[in-house]
Amino acid sequence: MPLQALKSYRDLEVWQVAMDVAEQCYNLTATFPKEEIFGLTMQIRRAAASVAANIAEGYGRESRREYLQFLRIAQGSLKELETYLLLSLRVSITKEDDVSPILANCERISKMLHRLIRSLQNTNPKST
8 A cells, every 4th residue: 555545554554463463462471470460471562562553653753754763663662572572482481382473473564664664765755
């Protein structure tokens, strides 16, 4: 969908997939031990929500420069989320089968963010 045809950040596939990942992370962390409520549970949830939130916030900003900044922040939050998910595997809180689909979606989001950032960088500023 061309950027000009978007009516809302909710039309962005990358935002939609990021919301799916956040939901997956909330469901996953609901199974974590109670002693992790202020540890990995909160970190995973915060990072997952941050990806979609930064995509949305950037979309609502006044300038392309700010939008790009928030997309980069979303990319950083995504890498943070991946790290927490991998850590949850390493400390045996989760299983590979539970985390792999989420990590696959993270990779998908990363590629979409990369393409969106490139597209915005290569767009003539006078045409938007």
